[in-house]
Amino acid sequence: MLLNPAIIALISGSLLVSIFAFYALVTALGILRHWDIQSGSERQLALERKTYLISTIFSYLLGFELFSLILFIYNAQHMHDLFVGAMCAAGSLNVNNWGYITLVFKIITFVLCGVWLIVNHSDNRAHDYPLIRPKYKLLILLTAMIGLETIFQTCYFMGLEADVMTSCCGTIFSEETQGITGDMARLPPFRTMIVFYVALILTLRVGIDVLVTGRGPAVFGLLAGVTTVVSLVAVISSISLYYYELPTHHCPFCLFQNDYHYIGYPLYIFLFLGGITGMGTGAIEGLKGPASLSRLIPALQRRLCLFSMAGFLIFALIATYPMIFTDFVPDF
């Protein structure tokens, strides 16, 4: 177990977040049990008031999840010199089995939180809370994810021992490594980039459709999800190469370092902005059914779609920039 301020902050922060998510979940389930929108009884009024509490808690949680994600990566970055062989966050996360799974869960909870808030926001626009059931059932999943994330993170920090031999990004994200990280690094950069640009262009094309005609938000949501994943793979397989100007350095974390002007932060933030709002566009498509929402949703979808396209575009610009303005050519 290592004890540094960031670890204390992360563990205690996650614990608090889990407690609040759980509290909100219990409240939500209580609401579902007695919910009756037709009734004007005092109990129904009290329940409606509780919906405010849940929305408030989760909007705060989204902010904290983002912060904790950034702090987690930054801390992994900062700790790397405590472990033999670690050169950046990739190595610190690899010290024990919990590091990467914590990171993956943190990303998923953050994205889920964002999508949930989008659904919640659209539900609040209607007079009759048409989405209350699906929305609160989704909270079960979300809370479980937050809880698991907290447990994994605690295991990760508890299991840290200084001096442990670990591998650095050079080996984890290397073309010789077995397993998923190696697979991603082994992908041919050129073809991955083609897949990336095709996915991006398709998403934008469908996005324009959504903006102009209002058709195809579900496809857009799906494509946004796919593009997010493809983009992450593309970062590892080729985008990183251009930033490092090294033919074999595939690390997705070194981008966060000073040497690369912290470019990782805007890069990933815009990617997730695009991903969350894009998937949100799709997620509320299934909710057009209720009459009270049928008029509100398309307008909302257009706005989300616009944000999503802007997010992906800026991400693509940041990713493309070094390819144009560098002499470096990786050997394809």
Next chain:
Amino acid sequence: MVRKSTAYLIFLLVAGLVMAGLIFMHPRLQMVDYERGLVKRQHLVRELGLTDLCLFTEARYTRHLSQADLHSPFQDYPMALEHFPSGSLVLPPEHLLKR
């Protein structure tokens, strides 16, 4: 009269600028002075083969804490109670804790 939120936002802006100035600009202004001292310190460390910072001078094992042996924090007797304030703050050196 200035609108209250405007006044507050100005305050935040000023505080933010002061903070940013301290965090990002001040170190640069200090750089030259600091570097000069650092070079001297590094020089001295190299020349004399020093291994420790002179932060805690109250006892042998705190003054050269990386050179202390496993038992010196116990004051020569394993049952002795620690009684230096800094003894409660420092760990035995890393290489002795290795399992």
Next chain:
Amino acid sequence: MIQLSGIKKTFNGGKSNEFKALRGIDLEVALNEVSVFIGPSGSGKTTLLSILGCMSRPTSGRIWLSGREITSLPERFAAETRRETFGFIFQNYNLIKGISVLENTMLPAYPTGMKYRVIRDRAVSLLEKLGIMSKSEEPVEHLSGGEQQRVAIARALINTPSIIIADEPTAHLDTELAQGLLDIFAGFRKEGKTILIASHDALVFESPVADRLISMRDGKIV
């Protein structure tokens, strides 16, 4: 036209201290009129006004405002309706102590997201019209009862509501001030506003301003 049908309101339903404030009210109130609800205290006037003003929901029964049903609105929409349609003048003025007259006047417009300048100009013109502009920067508690009443009126008007609800507006005023208030109400009627007043002050219901008297007792209209 405001229509009410079968409005009932029960407090602490199902408990030993259950209290039936309204026991079935059917009523139609015409717009652009001054309607005065009269009756002894505890007769349900205030409860009825708060239901009419979308402040609370009836236990059962429905209300239509110009044909739109407003009873089953969730809170956030009720608040919007309350803000945009109604202006309230409370018995105790209910101004927020410690903040200035001007800010108190502007408060109901804050959640609308209107431009600050617009709200401010409107508040200033209302305060000027009511003759208390000179005190606009003073904290409200420094004002006399009559002045506070006028601040409360200005606040009720800031969102240019079509319906004004006044609960015992003359309770703390001497005759002269009360008469002044009624003159202000008369002016509102001329502007085409609907005014609903609850009062057991003879000065109010005997005044020529009152177009219609609705008397209540024990939660019913009599």
Next chain:
Amino acid sequence: MIWIERQRAFLDFTLSSLWRRKVRNLSLLMIYALIIFLLSSVIFFTHALRKEAESVLKDSPEMIVQRVVGGRHSLIPISYVEKIDQIRGTSSVRPRLWGYYFHPASKTNYTIMVPEEFSQPDDTVETGAGVLRTWGPLWKGKLYFKTHDGEAILLKAINTMGDETDLVSADLILMSESTFRKISGIPEGYANDLSVNIRNERESQTIMMKTVKALPDTRPILKKEIIRTYISLFDWRGGYVIVLLWGALLAFFIFAWDKATGLSAEEKTEIGILKGIGWDTSDVLMMKFWEGVVISLSAFFLGVIAAYVHVYFASATFFEHALKGWSILYPKFSLRPSVNPYQLAILFFLTVVPYTLLTIVPTWKVAITEPDLVMRH
């Protein structure tokens, strides 16, 4: 933008409302800022010390070889030098002569040391700046020493090292080898330990293993380990102080929570009025969110700026006492300012996050005040 206008308006009201109870709110703000100040001072200070140790000790010898007798650090025969010299990869080995000297008059422990090349005569010493600060009155510019066999000698102090190197040299007294042996009583042919320079630092691990194999009674200490000792020392220390400060933090959060829960009847009426005149629950929550932002952000900025000034302009005066402990001699040092967004994020997480979360529920409880409350008398 409607959204911005709304937020500005809520901020306006929050500020008016906070200003009304200025004594109470300012005292809350001050306590909050004080806590952030303490935490950030600790984090800034330990981080700066860690950085300093890393950069200063970068040039210390790659390996120190100590001899261990009976589990204790003992004198090492100089003949060991040759054996280590024969190990491939070492570039130079030299014996280090150093020790402690207790000066009874000032009740201070100094470090006496023999540099590799000492150009002064035997009866002079070079001292660190801290030595002359604490030694007491000199006699004709000379320091009075007692040798190991009780003999008194006077050594002239010259060439005091400047304040700039105090962090590593404050208590150093450099002298010639013969003077050192006279004072310390370390016999000829022995040294305290050996410092070894290694050509390629990556091989230090192998060389260390070879050393132990060749000389089983020695214990090599690698530079990497020394630096890591300092890194984890300061990280760990920062961690511990924060754990200790948890008490204070907790007390503050309970205080804040209590403040949020125990709203006075007057405040409740106010919320009731706001609801009555057309504010929605979410508007009240938004307004209260801005209240939290105003308090947390102000406290955060004030606390962090004050901590920065404390650590980097005032050399962490408040911590001097804790670091100094019982020692007489304390180095003068100024640290390289190195605050990064990472430290700010930690601070934010430790202070603002719990504060905000803890006030959600009480805030919500007030925000759902029934709008018709103001109509009931």
